Amino acid sequence: MADIVDIAVSAGSFETLVAAVQAANLVETLKSPGPFTVFAPNDDAFAKLPPGTVQTLVQNIPQLTRILTYHVVPGRLMQADLARLHSVTSVEGSPLKIDCSEGFEVKNATVMIPDIEADNGVIHVIDTVLLMG
Numbered sequence: 001m002a003d004i005v006d007i008a009v010s011a012g013s014f015e016t017l018v019a020a021v022q023a024a025n026l027v028e029t030l031k032s033p034g035p036f037t038v039f040a041p042n043d044d045a046f047a048k049l050p051p052g053t054v055q056t057l058v059q060n061i062p063q064l065t066r067i068l069t070y071h072v073v074p075g076r077l078m079q080a081d082l083a084r085l086h087s088v089t090s091v092e093g094s095p096l097k098i099d100c101s102e103g104f105e106v107k108n109a110t111v112m113i114p115d116i117e118a119d120n121g122v123i124h125v126i127d128t129v130l131l132m133g
Helices: 004-011 015-023 027-031 043-047 053-058 061-070
Strands: 036-041 072-074 087-089 095-099 109-118 121-126
Touching (some): 004 015, 004 036, 004 109, 015 027, 015 053, 015 061, 036 109, 053 061
Parallel strands (some): 036 121
Antiparallel strands (some): 036 072, 087 095, 109 121
16 A cells, blocks of 8 residues: 555546645655545645735745645544544644534534545545634
């Protein structure tokens, strides 16, 4: 099995996320043993952001790092695990609301593809970039 970064790269639908992770120097972290649960916005999710947002974030590495680590939770949490929880705490330190009552949602994002297993965790593909606040 591949690690979280290799899966994201090979999928081909996370080019913006991979570029952001590289810009924030988080590649080695997300290739480490973890385990991590990553709520991964696909390229369509990034495309929903206002024009210029991604470019602005790449120029502000501390803010980019905060947003990226807001999408990561320590541990390997499958959808079944998350369904028993009302929230989890991100690596960034803020809580993320979990709602599995009708589908599978994290904060304001819908999980489109849950439970993609990696050597060092699990990826849940989301349709919206999670912003703090």
